Amino acid sequence: MHVVITGANRGIGQALDSRYRARGDTVTGTARSGGEFVRLDVTEPDGFDGLNAALDRRPVDLLICNAGMYPDKGESLADGYPAQMWADTMATNVTGVFLTVQNLLGNLQLAKTPKIAIMSSIMASDEGAPGGSYIYRASKAAALNLGRNLAVDLEHIRIAVGIYHPGWVRTDMGGAAADIDADESANGLMARFDDLSLKETGCFLSYDGTPIAF
Numbered sequence: 001m002h003v004v005i006t007g008a009n010r011g012i013g014q015a016l017d018s019r020y021r022a023r024g025d026t027v028t029g030t031a032r033s034g035g036e037f038v039r040l041d042v043t044e045p046d047g048f049d050g051l052n053a054a055l056d057r058r059p060v061d062l063l064i065c066n067a068g069m070y071p072d073k074g075e076s077l078a079d080g081y082p083a084q085m086w087a088d089t090m091a092t093n094v095t096g097v098f099l100t101v102q103n104l105l106g107n108l109q110l111a112k113t114p115k116i117a118i119m120s121s122i123m124a125s126d127e128g129a130p131g132g133s134y135i136y137r138a139s140k141a142a143a144l145n146l147g148r149n150l151a152v153d154l155e156h157i158r159i160a161v162g163i164y165h166p167g168w169v170r171t172d173m174g175g176a177a178a179d180i181d182a183d184e185s186a187n188g189l190m191a192r193f194d195d196l197s198l199k200e201t202g203c204f205l206s207y208d209g210t211p212i213a214f
Contacts (some may be wrong), residue, residue, distance in 0.1 A: 001020075001026070001061040001062060002025070002026045002027075002028070002058060002059060002060055002061050002062075002111070003016075003020050003025050003026070003027050003028070003060075003062045003063075003064065004027075004028045004029075004030070004051075004055070004060050004062070004063045004064065004104065004107075005017050005020075005027065005028070005029045005030070005064045005066055006030045006040065006042055006064065006065055006066050006067035006096075006100055007030070007031065007032075007066040007067030007068065008027075008029025008030060008031060008037055008066070009029070009031035009032075009033065009035065009036075010171070011169070011173060011182055012066060012119075012166050012169055012171060012182050012185050012186060012189070013029070013064075013066040013067070013173035014033055014177070014182070015182035015183055015185065016064060016066070016186045016189065016190065017029045018069060018186075019183075019187065019190060020190070023190075027057060027106050028051075028054060028060075029083045030051060030067070032067075037142045038050060038051050038054045038192075040067075042067050042092060042095075042096030042097070042099060042100055043088075043091040043092055043095065043096050043099075045099060048099065048100075048103040051103070052103060053103075054200035055104070055107055056076050057106070057107065057110070058107060058110070059107060059108075059110035059111040059114075060104055060107040060108050060110070060111055060114065061111045061112075061113070061114060061115065062114075062115045062116075062117065063100065063101065063104055063108060063114075063115070063116045063117070064106065064117045064119070064193070065096075065097045065101065065116065065117065065118045065119060066119045067092060067096055067100075068092060068093045068107045068139075068173075069088070069089055069092045069093065069173075070089075070133075070136045070173050071085055071088070071089060071135070071136075072085060072089070072133055072135040073078075073133065073136075073138055074135065074177060075133075075134075075135075077132075077134075081134055081135055085135055086135050089135045089136065089144070090135075090138075090139055092139075093136075093140065093142070093143055094139055094142040094143055094146060097118055097143055097146060097147075098146060101116060101150060106147045108159055109157060111131045113158075113160075113197070114158070114159045114160070115130050115159070115160045115161075115162070115193065115196050116147075116150065116154075116159060116160070116161045116162070116210065117143075117145070117162050117163075117164060117189070117193050117196070118143055118147040118150075118161065118162070118163045118164070118190075119143070119164055120141075120143045120144045120147065120163045120164065120165060120204070121136075121137075121140040121145060121165050121166075122138035122165040122206065122212055123136060123137045123140055124137065124141040124143065124144040124165075125204075125212050125213050125214065126213065126214065127213045130177035137190065143163070144163050144204060144214065147161055147162070147163035147202070147204075148163065148202050148204075148214075151201040151202035152202070154201075155198060155201055158198060160196050160197055160198050160201040161201050161202060162192065162193070162196045162200065162201070162202075162203050162204075163202075163203065163204045163205075164189060164192060164204075164205055164206070165204075165205070165206045165207065165212055166185045166189060166208065167179060167184070167188070167205050167206065167207045167208070168180065169181065169182055169185045170182070184207075187208075188207035188208050188209070189207045191209070192205055192207065192209060
């Protein structure tokens with residue numbers, strides 16, 4: 001199986017990259033900084049040229065849209081959440097997902113049972129709205145909506161789409177007080193991705209398989 005993972009250089013993306021490679025799958029990982037990964041800034045439309053060249057029209061069995069940011073921790077409602085922070089986060093967490101899917105659509109169609117996994121969050125759920133983190137919550141709600149609509153539009157070409165909450169994970173983004181480590185999250189997510197099919201397309205699940213209300 002050929003897996004493409006955006007944001008594969010740290011956190012959950014890095015854990016997924018390592019586990020898929022250990023399982024014997026072929027992995028194309030991307031990172032904004034490049035290095036050992038294919039350089040890709042998902043906010044730059046022209047930046048996909050390098051990824052497209054690296055893929056060289058190979059089939060992609062699983063695309064994991066993992067690249068994301070959470071810049072608004074601790075922002076004050078009175079004087080925080082600057083407009084540029086909104087723009088940057090939406091560009092990465094929402095537009096970046098769309099551009100990635102759009103650019104890899106041809107590669108996905110070459111696979112026998114192609115799948116797209118979009119990383120959202122339980123913070124996107126209407127039921128999980130305790131306030132704060134307005135930018136991150138709004139971006140992940142938009143990513144959820146994007147995934148649900150992609151599931152409808154891609155079903156006729158037999159591409160399954162799932163949207164996932166990775167758990168509250170001890171990473172740079174999640175912080176040291178989080179519930180689980182990246183390995184536990186990655187193991188659970190891989191099981192969910194393996195189970196994804198057209199029957200479940202449009203699902204919104206936690207890493208442990210728990211359905212999440214929209």
